[in-house]
Amino acid sequence: MTAVDEIRTARAALSWLFEPGEPTVVAAVRQYGPVEALDRLTATTPSEGLLRVEVRHLPGNARELAARGVHEGLASCRVVIPEDIEWPTGLAALTGEHGLDPVCLWARGSADLPVQGTSVTIIGARAVTTYGQYVAEDLAVGVVGHDRLVVSTGDVGVGAAALRAACAAGGSPVAVLSCGLQHLYPAANVRLLQRVADTGLLLSAWPPDAHPARHRSRSGRALLAALTGGTVIVEAGVRSTAIDVVRHAVRFGRPGMVVPGPVTSAMSAGCHMLLRDDSRMRVVCTVEDVLAELSHRPDDTDGTGDTGESDASRGEPDANGKPCAAR
Template structure:
């Protein structure tokens, strides 16, 4: 990216409160340099002139880019290979058209070695309440560690509670984690997480659509949440109140057609009330990180085989299982009695009985067959009724 274009992008990033679809349309039409000139002169459509009037004379582009360079950062635009083009197709979803501030970002200010396009290719957002319980922080930590172990990036918002637990666990596992900020990259918020955010910038990625110096504000957190959802293959809500930023992130993800997952909690916990509401509205119920891995992996590449209880009967054929089930729970039965109970000719019963005896599941004594003493016969529905 040449210096003139960089200055134009940086200027346009500050000239209006992002996102601004009218400004994006102007850039698409005539490019960033020409768009910046037109905005400065006020030679733009009325709607765009109104929203840029207060800031069009505020040109901090050179200082902003100098600060970015000092921090080892970069400006990512749609002209760059790092721009997550595929992930950002979610902004074109039908449900996004009616959501205020639901358009694609104009630029992204980033600090950190991780590439945004690679992160978006295999990532999951772990979000939740700031007032997390020990249960919520435990789940967030364990799951983040499991995700980065399988080279899935963990995306979150850098806040206290669930966000912080997820970021710290990802860093501890030497994985990639991304913090999407609601202010400039030089305004690390919350202040108590400044050291954590510095660590993320060292090995992962800090990213924001706001230029340097912009302070976080409530509306910016809500706007920021759409980026958390956009660059994540799935959004996992660990704990959330009925009205929370995490629930807002889930709403953005659903509007983009992304998978929304919710972790159940105690029905008595207000910290899980938002998760339970999401589940009632159709969110995916997840109870272990492997279920999230299956969702974000490509064609099931990260899915583990589900674990099932192991039984000595698992490897029996249908005929052998039928014969085994024909044996009485207590005592023995003759070959003829077993044949009647199994509704099979006697000559067809003898072979399965022999195989069951070899397997150690049954034994023959005094002309009768019985279940081996050290084995327990699985009870059917009829057997359980007393």
């Protein structure tokens, strides 16, 4: 087993045992590297509060349970780690964020992971109107037509419309799920998500057996914003969770783009609220508007010190699994 293989195995085991961004785990990985961190965290039985809810009541040794769970997960998924060249550099924005900083990502599909300079998140309301569906589909087709990558959630509504249109246009979209890739959610979109897995990529910060949960959805929204070069919100009521994604994007130094809608539509009230309350939000109506905003960064980085390109100069980790980049 190479040093990278050992690190990948350790990170996958940590992901299987603990929630992404668990402060104790993040601190241990940063101080000791993932291999030694796993040794230390499993030297004694981890406290129940630290473990993922799916793991807390399983009988047996935590290390052995993790090894078995990872082995089963790898039958259908692959694990991407910060030491890989394909690790999305935009995720540096999540470093130190409580509950958000993943030790690895689980992927299903053959497409590449998003690169900031060539990807955009398209999100919006679940209860999408005819107008919102048309705009989401039109933007997704345009993004694919300009050789860019569409990223969205697996939810019904705007997310499903964007993914479906990207697939139909011959793209390789990425669906970011807030649950394990063995539990495709929601059930109404299972066929669509399977199609995305065939033509693009399913991506999650949680191991394959993780069930959908509200706290995971909150973390998943930040992941959506960090992965790409910018976020477009097509339609949203004032209480829509999609608003969180575009706000995260702006906080991470990425363009936050808002599609306006009819002033008579409650489903666009959240979009109008964003434009009214935050001067950093930009109005977009066409794919050309989106591409123009993606090319205009606040500075020549993404707000995290990264250029948006894959980092091929991470170097080889040492035999103890010390990370080459601080994570």
